[in-house]
Amino acid sequence: MKNKVGVFFCDCGGAINNIDFDAAVKKVAKFPGVTCVNLSSNLCLEEGEEKMLSCIKEENINRVVVAACSPDFKEHFFRQVLESAGLNGHLFSMANIREQGSWAHDGDITVKAVELIKMAVNRARLLQPVKKKKFPVNKDVLVVGGGFAAINAALQLSRVGLRTTLLEGEAVLGSETAELGGLCGFDIGSMVSEVEGDENIEILTSAEVRATAGKIGDFTVRIRKGGEEISHKYGAVVLATGYQTKLALESELKSDINIVSQEKLCRMLEDPNLEIRPRTIGFMFDFSDENSRLSTLATLNNALAARQKWDSEIYVFCKSVKVDSPRAEKLYREARDCGVVFLKCEARPRITADNGRVKIEAKDVFLGEDTILACDLLVAEELLLPSEGTEALSSLLNIRRDSRGFYQDENVHLYPVASEKKGIFFVGGCRGDLDLSRVLTDVPSVVASVYELLSSGNILAEVERVKADPQKCVACLTCIRVCPHDAIQLVRTDNSKEVAGISDLACDACGVCAAICPAKAIIFQGYRDEEILAQIETIGES
Amino acid sequence: MATPFREILKTKDFVVTAEAAPGKGSNVSKAIEHIELLKDKVDGLNVTDNQSSVMRYPSLGVCLLVKEHGGEPILQVTCRDRNRLAIQADLLFAYSRGINNVLCLTGDSIDVGDHKEAKQVFDLDSVQLIHLVHTLNSGKDMAGNELDGGIDFCIGTTATPSADPLEPQLIKVEKKLKAGVSFVQTQAVYELDELKRFTEFVRTVDGGVKILAGIVPVVGAKMAAYMNDNVPGVFIPQYLIDELAQAPKGTGVAKGIEIAARMIRQIREEKVCDGVHIMFIGREERVPEILETSGLL
Amino acid sequence: MNKCIVAFCCEHSAYPAADLAGKLRLHYPESLRIIRVPCAGRVDVIHILKAFENGAVAVLVLGCEDGACHHITGNTRAKERVEYCNMLLKEIEADGSPVAMFNLSPNEPHKFVRAVNEITKRIKEPGR
């Protein structure tokens, strides 16, 4: 059957006013394949929709072009109109004559509009339907980690009715939850007992992930626990593996008992038997690593506590104090109000051991002079690093990490808690320098995403929108190597030939594989070479 | 008449050889000049074979000149330019003209030279080449045919004590030693410890082989940096580069000679190895100065 | 004949940026023809060459900012292909017809217009 294209003009309620629609309609009507041309003033309102529906039926149209606003704006809507007319939503193309036509140029743009429509018509004539299908998914979720973020995620997932496995490498849950930025009054102990009492949550401690396979809705994870390996199926995986800290210190100073970490200072503050209270305390942060959100919070928290509990003199050396939350702002004010001194230095201060004390030499930017401070205790700068095993786990799951080794925190374009691989999510410190408040927003956001994916037991997805033609595929593995979403693997066809198999669920329809395939085997409906070239060819005809 | 090198290796406690690099062209007057200058001051003159893959007057030709002028020539044979037929033929010719010493080496790659598009041969490698000389020495060619008039070469080879990683290099040296050589001449060395480590290893494999440390005077910090980056197997330590950098302008060569002489003296005094091989390419006329400063004259 | 410039626009960045340019009435040459692609990484060498075969005078490939590609490496692959195309055009002394890649965010309509103006400047009249 020949493809019949129906073109629907819309002037967006008069918003498009520099096109001679009558002339345009006449020209468009002559384009090959165009069966009917309609003019409307508000296609996306009920009357317009009805007009479209009846026209599609009456004229027996099987490809639709709408010449109106941007597809970013209304493509989705018009596809639904097509569906309700019994046409596949993919048999649709838009000519953006408003944002990229009428509004972008002065004067009459009839000629350009007609050309934009010609591009859309040429593409539309070649479009193929893409079916949708419900894919059953496993509703269990794996949460890796045993800290604050992991326990929280497991609890909330369980609360929305998703069975969850909490997998922790350590022997007990919550053993490494001492939060650099402070735990904001959360009682980790009661959270652990809540998790332990939750029937919907399976807890695997002293366990590790050994291998993973599969895709969203159907991950197979091999877990080792107690010398035994078991395979589990999950619909989604949440990583909450946290971070670790490392003192940024010259090696000869590492053994100095007067130089401590934030964590050590906390323990000293809680120690009722502490014999000597340090009279002068120095703090340092923001020199070696400018991602210092957590170090800042820890410093503010602990400086305040020491000031209040010990009445120590406190000096904070830093490049800048980064207070990016109301909580941090409040802490900073309080610290200043009670006499904590902040010194802004461009260069990292020089630290030397000095007769049982620590000498700090710095140049304050505002005072412009060298400051020398001898203190009883120096709370050293701490570097934030991904926790041990992050690298191994990311390579098992085949997901990327950013230049600092955290999970993909740098690509602002991505949904912050989602990996590039569908069905794998991150929460908390494993995705960067994030304080507790961010964990508290991450968790619900991940839980909502996982719930949306898995709760119905099915995912509705397009079938073979992107597909490798088994006749043309030479199994060169190029697409498998380049796929940003890890959606392709070798599969055997019925006649036992190996070809690239693209997972309908995992594919994000970017077309990177289609562009790179040496055999031109990949068919990406809507963006096939023919469909792209059909638009280009209109230039030559004009 | 010069003493045969084989005798020298047996009798002398500290052997000194120098490199004679043939020039580009048929004019051999410069080569003769160097031969005359050095033949009585060193125990052998080692003539390079299209060194650094740059086409030159042949090693064989200069060896003949050394012989004619009363010196003791050591013929260098690389595997780069000749297949097994040509190498055997050359060796027969050399021996028939009184050249009795051969240094077997792989040869630099064609890519570093001035005929980069040439076909490189490497029909044999250096270990196989040593075996080949032994085969000829036994009166047969490689194909097993009897020779009418055999040969009897004193065989030497090369090694790189400062290779990184060293282990694969040592395995190769071990193979060369087991193939049977009378002397090993090293790539330029600048670190005595490296040399010591290397000689210790050689001694464990073959107690009888003589080791000649390669000495290449460096005449400036720039040259040192260049050599580190571009000359395969050469690693000049930073402290020497610093020492060179501090030398006043115009005294680079003198400084280089001083450093080289210091190294030679140390090697000799500490009996690190059995001798030295001096390569002062392009400044052959100043080799006597090194010998004098190091107390070898 | 209308001398067209073809711009392949990533639907995550350049396409919305172009829409925004229209909304803000930031004008650019009418000869621009935008082809919407799901990612700059979908654009292949042959698409660019065919644009020239069909009479385009310049081709733009517009994708997400470095490190912010929705599909991780799509924009860097596109950049490499653009460079390859420039090499192919240079080989046939057709480098008066420029191909360029620009990176931008969806909220940068001015950058979109700058990219169009920039490529327009690079077009050389034949014979010059």
Next chain:
Amino acid sequence: MIIAERKPMAEIRQMIAPYKKLLLAGCATCVAVCWAGGEKEVGILASQLRLAQSKGRKKISVLEATVERQCEKEMVEELRDKVQEADAVLSLACGSGIQTMAEMFEDKPVFPAVNTTFIGMPEREGLWVEMCGACGDCFLDRTGGICPVVRCAKGLLNGPCGGTRKGGKCEIDPEKDCAWVLIYRRLEKQDRLDLMRQYYTPKNFRAVKRPGRIQSVKA
């Protein structure tokens, strides 16, 4: 897999200068995968040639065709009509395919559009490395599965030359690994370094009598 690389345009244009109608013939097997001579590259080269001629005065027409394997006469036969139509054929296949094409159509000039470079494998997408020199006398049992005949710049059989660069890189190219260092590390890992200590006699470089020809008894 056979790896090839497109020839420089200037060379191609010189070859095809006298002809008005060209057939660009691709091969969908090895050279397609290394982006040198498949349907895709035929398209790119054809487009490039069309663009080039639009700059000059001479009008040429370019036909495009790709066969599954250009080194098979039966498959090349499929192109007969198109070849007859053209003045000359520009083949993007490996040397073997080009010659098959030339033999099938003796009255037509057949030109190479690619340089066949080596037998290799993809190290990652877009990067191919030489692995095999087709010497006819496989040595890999002794070298931990790493071929020194082609992966050592000098094809040495008894260990590294003295030119290894710092960190085990090749004398001629700091980007490339010294094959013998790789062999050493592999054999060390397998505790088979005795293999490297063995002496290997000069290689039989006539294991394949050139031109190579193998008659299988299975046929």
